[in-house]
Amino acid sequence: xxxxxxxxxxxxxxxxxxxxxxxxxxxxxxxxxxxxxxxxxxxxxxxxxxxxxxxxxxxxxxxxxxxxxxxxxxxxxxxxxxxxxxxxxxxxxxxxxxxxxxxxxxxxxxxxxxxxxxxxxxxxxxxxxxxxxxxxxxxxxxxxxxxxxxxxxxxxxxxxxxxxxxxxxxxxxxxxxxxxxxxxxxxxxxxxxxxxxxxxxxxxxxxxxxxxxxxxxxxxxxxxxxxxxxxxxxxxxxxxxx
Amino acid sequence: xxxxxxxxxxxxxxxxxxxxxxxxxxxxxxxxxxxxxxxxxxxxxxxxxxxxxxxxxxxxxxxxxxxxxxxxxxxxxxxxxxxxxxxxxxxxxxxxxxxxxxxxxxxxxxxxxxxxxxxxxxxxxxxxxxxxxxxxxxxxxxxxxxxxxxxxxxxxxxxxxxxxxxxxxxxxxxxxxxxxxxxxxxxxxxxxxxxxxxxxxxxx
Numbered sequence: 001x002x003x004x005x006x007x008x009x010x011x012x013x014x015x016x017x018x019x020x021x022x023x024x025x026x027x028x029x030x031x032x033x034x035x036x037x038x039x040x041x042x043x044x045x046x047x048x049x050x051x052x053x054x055x056x057x058x059x060x061x062x063x064x065x066x067x068x069x070x071x072x073x074x075x076x077x078x079x080x081x082x083x084x085x086x087x088x089x090x091x092x093x094x095x096x097x098x099x100x101x102x103x104x105x106x107x108x109x110x111x112x113x114x115x116x117x118x119x120x121x122x123x124x125x126x127x128x129x130x131x132x133x134x135x136x137x138x139x140x141x142x143x144x145x146x147x148x149x150x151x152x153x154x155x156x157x158x159x160x161x162x163x164x165x166x167x168x169x170x171x172x173x174x175x176x177x178x179x180x181x182x183x184x185x186x187x188x189x190x191x192x193x194x195x196x197x198x199x200x201x202x203x204x205x206x207x208x209x210x211x212x213x214x215x216x217x218x219x220x221x222x223x224x225x226x227x228x229x230x231x232x233x234x235x236x237x238x239x240x241x242x
Numbered sequence: 243x244x245x246x247x248x249x250x251x252x253x254x255x256x257x258x259x260x261x262x263x264x265x266x267x268x269x270x271x272x273x274x275x276x277x278x279x280x281x282x283x284x285x286x287x288x289x290x291x292x293x294x295x296x297x298x299x300x301x302x303x304x305x306x307x308x309x310x311x312x313x314x315x316x317x318x319x320x321x322x323x324x325x326x327x328x329x330x331x332x333x334x335x336x337x338x339x340x341x342x343x344x345x346x347x348x349x350x351x352x353x354x355x356x357x358x359x360x361x362x363x364x365x366x367x368x369x370x371x372x373x374x375x376x377x378x379x380x381x382x383x384x385x386x387x388x389x390x391x392x393x394x395x396x397x398x399x400x401x402x403x404x405x406x407x408x409x410x411x412x413x414x415x416x417x418x419x420x421x422x423x424x425x426x427x428x429x430x431x432x433x434x435x436x437x438x439x440x441x442x443x444x445x446x
Contacts, residue, residue, distance in 0.1 A: 052336050055355070056343035063354035088333040088365075089358040109329065 001057040004172050006212055006220065007153040011036045011130050015214065016057050018168050023049060027078050028168060030216050032157050034150070035061055036128040041069040042086075043148055043157050044079045044216050051082040055089065064089060069125065070113070071134075072097040073159035074142035075104050079216065084109035096125055096134070098144035118146055135204065137161065139197035154211035161201070162229055163187055164218030174219045177228045183218065185236070192238040202234050247331070250324050250373075253439040257317045257380075260432040261310050264387065267425045267432075268306040271394065274425070275300035278401075278418040285411040291404040292415055298397055299422055306390045306429065313383050320376050327369035334362035377443045384440075387433045394426035 001020075007013035017030040031054055032043040040062040046054050058067065067090055072080040075098070083095065087110050097105055099117035106115070122134040125148070133149040140161050148157040164183035174180045192198060213221040213229060221229050279296040282289040337359045344352035398419050405415035 048336075052339040052343060055337075055340035056347060056349060056352075059340075059344040059349035059351040059355060060347070061351075063351040064358060065354065084329060085333055085336055088330075088362060089337060 001053045002172070003057055003060065006214070007150075007155060009153060011127070011153070012061070013150070013153055013155055013212075013214075014061060015172060015220065016054060017172065018170070019050060019053050020168060021053055022168075028165065028217060029078050030214070030218075030220075032214060033058060033061060034127060034130065034132065036130055038066055039068045039127050040066050041071060041125065041127050041132075042067060043071045044073050044159065045070055045082055045086060047078050047081045048085060051085045054082070065092070068093050069127065070095045070097075071125065071146075071148060072101075072105065073137070073147060073157075073216065074098060074145045075101040076142065079159075080105060081108055083113070087111055087113045098142075098146060100144035101142075120144075122146060135208075137201050139192070139194040140201055141191040141193060149208055149210075151209070154209050155214055156205065156208060156210045156212070157214045157216075159216050160191060161188075161233070162213050162215035162218070162221060163191075164215075166218060170219065172220055174221050174225050177221075177225050177232075180219065181232060188233065188236055189238050189240045195238055198233065198236075198238055202230055206230060244331075247324075247328050250327075250443065251321075253443065254317060254321045254324050256439050257320075257436045258314060260436045261314055261317065264429050264432050265307065265310050265314075267428045268303050268310060271422055271425045272300060272303035272307070274418050274421045275303060278415065281411055281414045281418065285408050285415075289404065289408045289411055289415060292401065292408065295397060295401050295404060299394070299401075302390055302394055302397065306387060306394075309383065309387050309390065313380065313387070316376070316380055316383065320373070320380060323369060323373050323376060327366065327373060330362060330366040330369050334359070334366045337362045374444060377440050381437060381440055381444060384433050384437050388430060388437075391426045391430040391433065394422055394429070398423035398426060 001016050002018040004015045005012060006015050012035040014033045014035065015030055017028065022028065026047065026049055029046050031046050034041040070086060070093060072095065083105060091112060094114045094116050095110060096116045096118055099119055102115055102117050118134055120136065122136045124134060125132045130152065133151065135147045135149050137145045137147045137159060145159060147159055164180060164187065166183055210226045211222060213226045275296050278292065278299065282292045282296055337355065341352065341355035341359050344355055401419035401422060402416060405412055405419055408415050
């Protein structure tokens with residue numbers, strides 16, 4: 001599992017991905033960790049297949065008992081089908097996830113972890129002195145969907161928005177936006193169902209000060225590529241399968 | 243999923259399937275008892291010896307239905323336990339793998355995985371013990387059903403003797419005896435299959 005520290009300040013952001021041991025027939029995912037002095041938040045911790053390498057990678061940064069929070073942007077298995085395993089490994093943790101998916105996500109087993117339902121208008125996750133904003137991203141692509149914004153680190157974890165699929169050894173940041181666009185186009189057109197939802201999200205996100213846009217698949221965007229992505233996505237017609 | 247786990251799931255599922263067939267047959271016995279009672283009533287003195295037998299048959303059918311209903315509830319508990327054991331075993335294997343990976347990569351906090359590994363192992367072993375205990379109890383309940391099936395066969399034999407003295411009602415009452423005997427055979431065979439499927443887990 002490749003590990004990249006993407007922010008270092010009063011707290012840290014670490015990106016995990018490009019797992020070499022991953023079965024070839026499952027989708028590649030990025031996991032993110034926000035690490036404060038005594039706590040650790042896992043953002044979209046991944047599928048059950050990924051649990052062991054992900055846990056092993058996290059243990060470089062935090063002991064098990066300091067993994068106190070999980071966040072699931074939505075209900076898909078590549079996002080959170082590992083929940084049943086985290087549930088057994090962590091004795092004192094909370095899962096922040098969309099309220100509308102609670103009854104669904106509990107199918108993965110969630111007995112010891114406390115389910116903290118996120119209402120439709122979002123909220124915050126407090127991790128010691130760090131306060132993260134939960135940004136609504138409904139219908140992008142899931143009908144109950146959230147992203148996480150860190151105003152201090154200026155990072156937006158954007159779930160499936162900005163996702164792309166490429167070789168396991170590809171770099172973690174976009175280095176040529178024009179080339180990268182073609183790796184994203186079909187995904188966004190096919191998976192994102194609503195132009196209206198997309199417009200509302202872009203308006204909301206344009207008001208945030210973002211240095212890094214961090215999707216759940218593919219490469220992250222930084223600097224000017226963040227604005228390039230928002231402009232490109234703004235102009236894109238989505239929901240093409242109907 | 244290991245072959246052992248697969249077999250365990252199949253064994254537990256097959257109990258429910260076999261027992262639903264037993265339930266149908268037990269209801270048939272109950273119906274046969276009602277039928278026999280009506281015939282014996284019409285036959286009057288000619289079927290005097292048959293009349294108390296019909297009550298036995300009915301009672302036996304009722305008890306069998308009750309037993310099977312309880313066993314089905316128990317089988318559901320056993321199924322949930324199997325699912326639980328599967329989840330605990332999966333967790334234990336994944337935790338152990340994570341611990342090994344973290345250790346071989348030199349992760350600073352690799353040793354903190356030991357707690358979850360130990361806990362998962364204990365939970366898994368608890369489930370295995372509980373499963374064996376429950377299987378033993380279920381086998382005991384299945385034995386009770388077998389006992390009922392054997393009693394039904396004795397009753398069927400007695401019914402044949404009584405039927406032979408019932409004059410023109412001989413054929414009808416023999417048919418009742420036949421159906422009870424056949425039903426008892428079916429119950430015996432189905433329950434026996436359940437016992438064979440489960441017995442390997444009692445001492446495994």
